Amino acid sequence: MPRRRNDNMTEQIERVEATERAERSGYDARAAQQRWQAFWAADQTFVPADDGSTERRYVLDMFPYPSGDLHMGHAEAFVMGDVVARYLKLKGFDVLHPIGWDSFGLPAENAAIERNAHPAEWTYANIETQATSFRRYGLSFDWSRRLHTSDPEYYRWTQWLFLRFRERGLAYRKASYVNWCPRDQTVLANEQVIAGLCERCGSVVTKRLLTQWYFKITDYAQRLLDDMDDLVDGWPERVLTMQRNWIGRSEGAYVDFKIDNRTEPVRVFTTRPDTLYGATFFVIAPDAPLAAEVVSDAQRAAFEEYLEQTKHETEIERQSMERPKTGVFLGVHATNPVNGEKIPVYTADYVLAEYGTGAIMAVPAHDQRDLDFALAFGLPVREVVATGGPDAATSGMATPGDGSYINSDILNGLTDKEAGIRAITAKLEAEGVGEGAVTFRLRDWLLSRQRYWGCPIPIIHCDRCGEVPVPDDQLPVELPYLTGTDLAPKGTSPLAAATDWVNVECPQCGGPAKRDSDTMDTFVDSSWYFFRYCSPNDQDGPFDPEDVRRWMPVTQYVGGVEHAILHLLYMRFFTKVLHDMGMVDFVEPMRRLLNQGQVINQGKAMSKSLGNGVDLGVQIDAFGVDAVRLTVVFAGPPEEDIDWADLSPAGSLRFLQRAYRLADQVSSAPGVPPSDGDLSLRRETHRLLADIEQSIARQRFNVAVARIMELVNATRKAMDTSAGPADPAVREAVEVVSIALSLVAPYVAEEMWERLGHAPSVAKASWPTVDQGLLATESVTCVVQIQGKVRGRVQVSPEISEDDLRSVALADESVVRALGGRDVAKVIIRAPKLVSIVVR
Numbered sequence: 029m030p031r032r033r034n035d036n037m038t039e040q041i042e043r044v045e046a047t048e049r050a051e052r053s054g055y056d057a058r059a060a061q062q063r064w065q066a067f068w069a070a071d072q073t074f075v076p077a078d079d080g081s082t083e084r085r086y087v088l089d090m091f092p093y094p095s096g097d098l099h100m101g102h103a104e105a106f107v108m109g110d111v112v113a114r115y116l117k118l119k120g121f122d123v124l125h126p127i128g129w130d131s132f133g134l135p136a137e138n139a140a141i142e143r144n145a146h147p148a149e150w151t152y153a154n155i156e157t158q159a160t161s162f163r164r165y166g167l168s169f170d171w172s173r174r175l176h177t178s179d180p181e182y183y184r185w186t187q188w189l190f191l192r193f194r195e196r197g198l199a200y201r202k203a204s205y206v207n208w209c210p211r212d213q214t215v216l217a218n219e220q221v222i223a224g225l226c227e228r229c230g231s232v233v234t235k236r237l238l239t240q241w242y243f244k245i246t247d248y249a250q251r252l253l254d255d256m257d258d259l260v261d262g263w264p265e266r267v268l269t270m271q272r273n274w275i276g277r278s279e280g281a282y283v284d285f286k287i288d289n290r291t292e293p294v295r296v297f298t299t300r301p302d303t304l305y306g307a308t309f310f311v312i313a314p315d316a317p318l319a320a321e322v323v324s325d326a327q328r329a330a331f332e333e334y335l336e337q338t339k340h341e342t343e344i345e346r347q348s349m350e351r352p353k354t355g356v357f358l359g360v361h362a363t364n365p366v367n368g369e370k371i372p373v374y375t376a377d378y379v380l381a382e383y384g385t386g387a388i389m390a391v392p393a394h395d396q397r398d399l400d401f402a403l404a405f406g407l408p409v410r411e412v413v414a415t416g417g418p419d420a421a422t423s424g425m426a427t428p429g430d431g432s433y434i435n436s437d438i439l440n441g442l443t444d445k446e447a448g449i450r451a452i453t454a455k456l457e458a459e460g461v462g463e464g465a466v467t468f469r470l471r472d473w474l475l476s477r478q479r480y481w482g483c484p485i486p487i488i489h490c491d492r493c494g495e496v497p498v499p500d501d502q503l504p505v506e507l508p509y510l511t512g513t514d515l516a517p518k519g520t521s522p523l524a525a526a527t528d529w530v531n532v533e534c535p536q537c538g539g540p541a542k543r544d545s546d547t548m549d550t551f552v553d554s555s556w557y558f559f560r561y562c563s564p565n566d567q568d569g570p571f572d573p574e575d576v577r578r579w580m581p582v583t584q585y586v587g588g589v590e591h592a593i594l595h596l597l598y599m600r601f602f603t604k605v606l607h608d609m610g611m612v613d614f615v616e617p618m619r620r621l622l623n624q625g626q627v628i629n630q631g632k633a634m635s636k637s638l639g640n641g642v643d644l645g646v647q648i649d650a651f652g653v654d655a656v657r658l659t660v661v662f663a664g665p666p667e668e669d670i671d672w673a674d675l676s677p678a679g680s681l682r683f684l685q686r687a688y689r690l691a692d693q694v695s696s697a698p699g700v701p702p703s704d705g706d707l708s709l710r711r712e713t714h715r716l717l718a719d720i721e722q723s724i725a726r727q728r729f730n731v732a733v734a735r736i737m738e739l740v741n742a743t744r745k746a747m748d749t750s751a752g753p754a755d756p757a758v759r760e761a762v763e764v765v766s767i768a769l770s771l772v773a774p775y776v777a778e779e780m781w782e783r784l785g786h787a788p789s790v791a792k793a794s795w796p797t798v799d800q801g802l803l804a805t806e807s808v809t810c811v812v813q814i815q816g817k818v819r820g821r822v823q824v825s826p827e828i829s830e831d832d833l834r835s836v837a838l839a840d841e842s843v844v845r846a847l848g849g850r851d852v853a854k855v856i857i858r859a860p861k862l863v864s865i866v867v868r
Contacts, residue, residue: 057652085121087113090587094154100627109586118795126561128175137481144512147481177553184504185570187486208236213517224342240476249468262620270592276469288360302448305436306412307389310362316386324359353401365461482547490534490541555602585618625669654773655681691780698785705757714802819846837863
């Protein structure tokens, strides 16, 4: 603990020193922040014109959840998008950069239970807190388009979209075993279960049989894969890889097995139909309805006991390779369609109900989990692909590789796996017991939630009419007013107990009916919000297609990689459906994606329990917004984690004060032609300006900051030595600093721009144009080596030929002395920067 006390003391000293330096420099960060926040709001600086006068660009940050005030993670995530938005505006584009809140969700409901209040109280109070902090943080948002997903004006259209999806067969209800969080008392989608635990609270997830609503995202699985080709140049490869793996396309065949006492055959999918002759038993997931259907009376009690045991196991536990295999014989047999062999049917927890049909053919010689089960239950192991490896039954190691087919009738002697798959698939199809197929790991999106603070599902359940959609003119179906203990988890949705709300007349027959008492997964809200920003006040639909056509797709999207297989997949699905509905004319909503890293402290994620949290507000109070923003951006590439313990906002503040003093000291008039100024400084200014542009284009904002720092140092040197404050080149350089600095430190930049004699705002300035003529280098230094050691340096033209460079190098006095009359065996030339001489 002494180290932490010393760190705290050092930080306090830095804060005092920072305040003293700011006072000496004449720059008052607090006053500047208040002044320019007020100016931007009154001037509507960041409200796009949307009049077609310039090309449009749309920059979007993943909207925040209002869990409290902004933290260091927000500081990094939102400054990255702000750099892009400000840069595009300076480049002359009409930029849309909106803000809103993903304001439904479980934390608000839990807070309401603890406080005996309504979730809206906590939610909207936190939104106002965050909104104040966002304004303070100098973000270039268009506040006129602000939205909250918990507003009835918003979720009216979430419900409208649900009904349109249902009309297209993409929203449906079914009974199935679902992921259940026993603490939060609600259902979780597969994507919300991390290592067998609830992603929200960390509780062990169990299974429960419920009738739930689903979106049929699987109908779009292939398109979600194919359209990734359009994202390769704009999205991080790791996100695309995660989505490809999650969708999980597999090619193989469906195979039909007849089971005792069942008329319809059971269809299973396999990627290796060529190994069918090695299938020696059949396995059904215990929680698949098929298991309860086919089990014999004699084995039913044992099966039901095993099923109860399985319900308490996590998916991770069930899939573990290290765990001993368990199961129960179901008392029936299946018939292998390629050889007529009767094989026993078991239920085992290593097979999952939600994948495929919940049943598999087991080929123990060539699948490790099947082999482990076969050895545990004394089942036959038949090798059908001779790989040259040890015998699976005796070694305990399955051989999944390629080899020569054996014990496989028509395949015997073949060595080509693809040929084997084709031959067996053709046999299955010819005999009507199977067919070639493609399947996906992706499951349909489970969207029902047994909680209150979410979008109500606009369906009414009538005993006579069945599922009845709420008519469009009755939308939104608003939430009833519930507070405190009325919201506590009870295993069903709190809405089910709101009798005045849930009991209604059926819109079709007028008879007694009940509203659907579940609410939607909040990822539904966030799957279309970016469309709503284009026309946030539209009363006739979720958005105006013409508004969306003008602004979208989004130019740059910014957010965390943790959303790769949740939000980022769901929003792509929504967009494709809207395209098929004729509402949008594109299939991918985001052209480019930037994933920011995490802000950690002392090598670990910030946590109250670890005592290593950093309060963003405290940092801003001590060093100012600009210093914090600059520190975050300068720390490293956006996608990398940064450790706050290694950073120095005090150092950032010192730099900003140096930059500010430059503007205070420039004495030439605005508009003076720079062409008569110091040529050396002009060359350096335009060289660094070109580097800044290239760095921003590559999203290396930290490098851009480094180049701005170089330019500040070069300008200070010129002012203090050759050029002086009246030199037009000095003004040019300081104006470039002010404009470039506005991307990361907008308050200081505004102050500098004003002191340079310009009308506000620097955000409305034009990005300076690089003078290509000033980038040409008059001469470069060529290093001359002899036997690998540097023996001379010569100044030469960048365009010098190899022959001329050879002559110049060999004639240099220092090189002649170093050669000492020795014969030159070879001269290697890398014009214009290197000559390497080899002597005999």
